[in-house]
Structure formats: C-alpha cells, structure tokens
Amino acid sequence: QVQLVESGGGLVQAGGSLRLSCAASGSSFGIHVVGWYRQAPGNQRELVATITSGGRSNYADPVKGRFTISRDNAKNTVYLQMNSLKPEDTAVYYCRMDTTKYTFWGQGTQVTVSS
Numbered sequence: 001q002v003q004l005v006e007s008g009g010g011l012v013q014a015g016g017s018l019r020l021s022c023a024a025s026g027s028s029f030g031i032h033v034v035g036w037y038r039q040a041p042g043n044q045r046e047l048v049a050t051i052t053s054g055g056r057s058n059y060a061d062p063v064k065g066r067f068t069i070s071r072d073n074a075k076n077t078v079y080l081q082m083n084s085l086k087p088e089d090t091a092v093y094y095c096r097m098d099t100t101k102y103t104f105w106g107q108g109t110q111v112t113v114s115s
Contacts, residue, residue, distance in 0.1 A: 002026045002104045004095045009109030012085055016113070020080040022095030022106060030073035033098050036080045038091035038111075045094065051078060062088075085113045 008020040022034065035050035049059045049069040057069050068081040078095065090113050095106040 002029075002097060002099075002102075004097060004104055004106035006093065006095050006106045006109040009093060009111045011112045011114065014085060014087055014113055014115050016085050017081070017083045018085065018111060020082065020093055020095075020109060020111075022078045022080075024076045024078075024095075024097060026076070028099070029076040029097070034071060034078045035096045035098075036069060036078075037094045037096055038089075039094070039108075040088075040091040043091075048093070049080065082111070085111075087113045087115045089113050 003025045005023045006020060008018060010018060012018055031053050033050055033052050036048040037045050038048050039045040047060050048063055049057060049067055051057045051069045051071050066084045071078045090111060092108040092110050094108045097104045
C-alpha cells in the first residue's frame with residue numbers, strides 16, 4: 001500500500017514563495033508519474049504539474065514560469081517550488097501518484113496567499 005504525505009503549505013503574502021514536499025512510501029516510487037493538483041473552495045480539483053520517472057515535467061498554464069516540479073527518487077519525494085504566488089493560488093494542494101493499476105492521493109496541504 002502506498003502512502004503519500006504532503007507538507008510545506010502555509011500562509012504567505014502575494015509575491016512570496018513556498019516549497020511543497022510529497023513523501024511516498026513504497027519501493028516503486030521512482031518508476032511512476034507523480035503530480036500536484038489543487039482544489040480551491042467551490043472549484044473542481046485541477047492539475048498543477050506532473051513529472052515522469054525520467055524527470056519530464058508538464059505544467060498547467062496558470063503556473064507556467066512560476067512553479068517548478070522536481071523529484072528525488074532516492075528520497076521518494078517530489079517537490080513543488082512555488083514562486084511569485086498570487087491570491088488565486090490559494091487552495092488545498094494534493095500529491096497524486098499513478099501506477100499501472102491504481103491512483104494514490106495524499107491528504108493535502110493548505111496554501112493560502114494573502115493580497
């Protein structure tokens with residue numbers, strides 16, 4: 001059973017930065033695609049960024065140029081560096097891992113950006 005644990009959320013002023021971490025249990029972490037998603041109140045959960053096992057990344061348009069996803073397979077951890085944060089980035093951020101059979105989600109971490 002895979003467990004994903006997010007950390008690093010918090011309250012930050014507009015223009016500030018945060019780095020989220022997603023730590024995974026399980027020995028096969030390095031071969032799977034991992035992504036960050038977010039959900040603001042009243043909105044559907046949406047893709048933020050994904051990264052393949054080989055390090056290829058993909059970003060949603062609203063975060064391109066401001067957010068960077070990376071992974072350290074030796075530490076079973078994926079990161080999301082968020083710079084130039086805006087109030088509209090306020091949401092609960094979730095980590096997700098897709099295997100060939102299952103999808104796993106973390107419990108989420110709150111990011112609040114004040115104006």
